[in-house]
Amino acid sequence: MLKLRFLFPLTLILAVVSIFIGVGNVSLAGLLAGRSEDWLLLANSRLPRLISIVIAGASLSICGLILQCLSRNRFVSPTTAGLEDSARFGVLLALILLPASTGWVQTSFAALTTFAGAMCFMAILNTLKHRDTVFVPLVGMMFGNIINSITVFFALQFDLLQNINAWLQGDFSSVLSGRYETLFISIPALILAYVYAQRFVLAGMGEDFAVNLGVNYKRTMALGLVLVAIVTAVVIVTVGSIPFLGLIVPNLVALYLGDNLKLTLPHTAVVGALLVLICDITGRMVLYPYEISVSLIMGIIGSVVFLSMLLKRYRHG
Template sequence: MKKRYLVPLLAVLSIISIFIGAENIRPADMLHLSREQTEILLASRLPRLISIIIAGMGMSICGLVMQQLTRNKFVSPTTAGTMDCARLGILVAIILFSAASPLIKIAVAFCFALAGTLLFMKILGRIKWNDTIFIPLVGLMFGNIVSSVSTFFAYKFDLIQSLSSWLQGDFSGVLKGKYEMLYLAVPAVLVAYVFANRFTVAGMGEDFAKNLGLNYKQVVNIGLALVALITSATVLTVGTIPFLGLIIPNIVSIYRGDHMKKSITVTALLGAVFLLFCDILGRLVIYPYEVPISLTAGIIGSGIFVYLLLRRHAYA
């Protein structure tokens, strides 16, 4: 799995994505676009493509960082309760600050996502049985508890429809002026790249990292803050995308190993390619209508996840 294959593939899928939609725009039309076609491209198709690429890269790197820090290949924002805490944060922001700007909502979601992830890490520190499958099961239980709290308050304040929209990832509502908060994930991805070597050392254990002169707690906190920021921006903009942060880092680690500096770029590219493929598939299955990205990514991702589980069992 090499970058020189993923970059052209991402470019091809990006071009295909631009020309898929209810309004028929052909490649030949690019030379003489009508006013309506230009508006569709600038207001819908390009923002959608950009948001897919950013979300795919961001969530894949989130999974890579969490798996590196927890030393568990089945931990991700989905299986650690991070996404559930981010949704609870958005719900609290809507209840307390009904007319709040997206920036306020993402700030509250970030605080809840970070606090939830730190709590999950605290729980891991108290678990003596560090089985590979057991730890993400604890994360799923924790996430379900948080999700239940969110559902309770959503029913109480008549916001269950809003909560349901965050449960279902969907790029159909991405338009110019409604996706820009996702750009906050870009600097977070760059910071993750800069700290990649430190995350790799931190993943070897606290004692080992301290012996090498690394400030272990500071590095872990930076990693979790990046995960919380990217997750909050993604959930607020497009909703929940299952399995992405779980399967992509696992696939890359099979071919590239566990050195984060060597795998982070490939992880980001593969995440964008995978999410873009799922989106294109969802738009073609029942064309001109579309299937939400959470459904297509969930079906394909669950199949890959089962394969990874069976592969782990075969080499256990």
């Protein structure tokens, strides 16, 4: 079911469909005839949106996979570890300290606070005497809610709450040429994740085990968290939050392919991109010509899957 030879053609078909869906009219006949309006809309809106969907879906899914590997917990993701909330706090700091900051500056602030949040989460994880599979993500969500409360408090003080709320909803409708290029930072991060996949697996087995096999545990953990922080920050600043994506996609892939990280990384990337693409197309078609944000659809799907996973884990001890 999750073979790449099936996933790639399906993703390609939906990508073509995505290009021709929307309020603005882009037709195959118009493109073949060289109509300037069609080509302008394709270049400035539809293609940037499609590229953003693919990169964001693949990136966040792999972030979830890396976090689950490093924490040895299948329920950990940027959503359930408080990293998306940490990224929003970084954006707020950028808006407060540098009101005229560009997207690159906001991304830098968000990456720093996301990395700090990831380090704090892992530190909290190490203090838990019983690292129960269900308890850990709940602790992470409480940690994220604390950060979110601090963010809202300072946003109210500086009259920036409306600006911060823009990063609460993952939405690709505002993606245009010239406003999405920061997402390309994710590509080298994903390549590094594939190169260091085996080391992440060893680091996830514990410090003693990793050191005995010649792996620098602290450096590998730091690299994994840096990659996750950069990718999460880039996606949050560019398109907003897409909840639970990094949770459900790695678990779905592992259900069919097991825990071989190098094997599952390409599948996780493709399935993540495909799922976000499906949600985006659905959001454009349900209330056409209006749109439903991807975060709303993904939040519904993700919360249902997350709860079902929790209940299944609870029933089976």
